[in-house]
Amino acid sequence: MRVDVTGLTVRYGDVTAVDDMSFSLESDKIYGLLGRNGSGKTSLMSVLAGYRKPSGGTVLVGGEPVFENRRATAGISLVRHVADAADKSDKISEALTYAAWWRDSWDARYADELLELFKLSRDEKIGALSLGQRSAFGVTIGLASRAPLTMLDESHLGMDTPTRYKFYDALLQDFMRNPRTFILSTHLIEELAALLEEVVIIDGGKLVLHEETDSLRSRGIEVTGVADDVDGFVAGLTVLSEKTLGRTKSAMVYGSLDDEQLAAARRAGLELGPIALQDLFVHLTEPVGETR
Numbered sequence: 001m002r003v004d005v006t007g008l009t010v011r012y013g014d015v016t017a018v019d020d021m022s023f024s025l026e027s028d029k030i031y032g033l034l035g036r037n038g039s040g041k042t043s044l045m046s047v048l049a050g051y052r053k054p055s056g057g058t059v060l061v062g063g064e065p066v067f068e069n070r071r072a073t074a075g076i077s078l079v080r081h082v083a084d085a086a087d088k089s090d091k092i093s094e095a096l097t098y099a100a101w102w103r104d105s106w107d108a109r110y111a112d113e114l115l116e117l118f119k120l121s122r123d124e125k126i127g128a129l130s131l132g133q134r135s136a137f138g139v140t141i142g143l144a145s146r147a148p149l150t151m152l153d154e155s156h157l158g159m160d161t162p163t164r165y166k167f168y169d170a171l172l173q174d175f176m177r178n179p180r181t182f183i184l185s186t187h188l189i190e191e192l193a194a195l196l197e198e199v200v201i202i203d204g205g206k207l208v209l210h211e212e213t214d215s216l217r218s219r220g221i222e223v224t225g226v227a228d229d230v231d232g233f234v235a236g237l238t239v240l241s242e243k244t245l246g247r248t249k250s251a252m253v254y255g256s257l258d259d260e261q262l263a264a265a266r267r268a269g270l271e272l273g274p275i276a277l278q279d280l281f282v283h284l285t286e287p288v289g290e291t292r
């Protein structure tokens with residue numbers, strides 16, 4: 001499902017959470033939505049889901065405005081950190097019935113498969129679930145909705161590492177079987193990078209960049225080698241982070257290297273690799289003057 005956002009503004013009283021934002025997302029791709037705390041991710045997704053009326057600008061999903069448009073919102077699923085569609089005293093089975101009622105595209109058999117994958121029982125009360133289990137239940141609702149636009153807001157919260165990887169695998173497998181547009185908001189870009197075709201970074205309610213993940217990686221480079229050689233090589237370059245292990249050092253450098261620099265790196269026996277996206281993200285959203 002295609003998404004077109006033009007001049008979108010979301011205000012809460014005096015607070016501008018989304019500030020004149022414009023971008024378009026194509027159908028059937030997995031997008032990462034990245035932003036620091038309070039950058040406007042949840043506000044943006046709430047408007048895309050039709051939960052909230054924009055204060056200004058337009059949002060079209062599949063070419064249609066979404067606010068108070070039942071036909072458009074039937075094709076959209078937004079799962080926030082907690083299973084907010086469900087009453088905490090509801091059992092999982094009751095919450096699933098509600099989710100199924102709301103969506104034409106709901107796949108009950110797939111929901112059961114996901115419950116089994118995440119080891120969730122239908123008789124469990126939502127309020128009795130741990131944070132990680134609630135997140136897994138949210139993912140179950142999000143994936144089984146099979147909505148043409150599915151948005152998962154920090155859906156990995158509280159999940160342990162094996163569960164997060166189960167979630168990523170399930171999402172990718174289901175995306176390949178049933179392509180649709182996913183927007184995944186996350187702080188764990190490194191873990192998700194293999195899934196994300198494009199990344200949207202926002203900061204202070206503004207769009208910072210919208211770029212293919214591979215092209216984002218080419219904005220920097222990791223330089224590894226003997227510590228003194230690395231230090232000599234990166235002098236004068238923008239270094240985002242450094243790690244030292246014994247005599248070996250790795251430095252994340254922002255920007256690309258020219259042919260001369262590449263040749264110098266080879267001569268010095270330095271290894272060059274892709275930059276850590278997490279470091280790039282921090283750099284691109286770092287307030288001026290802030291150091292880590």
Ligand SMILES: Nc1ncnc2c1ncn2[C@@H]1O[C@H](COP(=O)(O)OP(=O)(O)OP(=O)(O)O)[C@@H](O)[C@H]1O
Pocket residue numbers: 012015016017035036037038039040041042043044
């Ligand atoms: N209901 C509200 N009333 C007033 N201000 C709000 C409300 N919801 C969000 N805000 C403000 O809008 C801004 C954006 O918040 P939003 O929740 O959209 O950011 P976020 O990127 O999702 O944050 P996080 O990563 O911390 O969840 C913040 O300054 C926040 O304090």
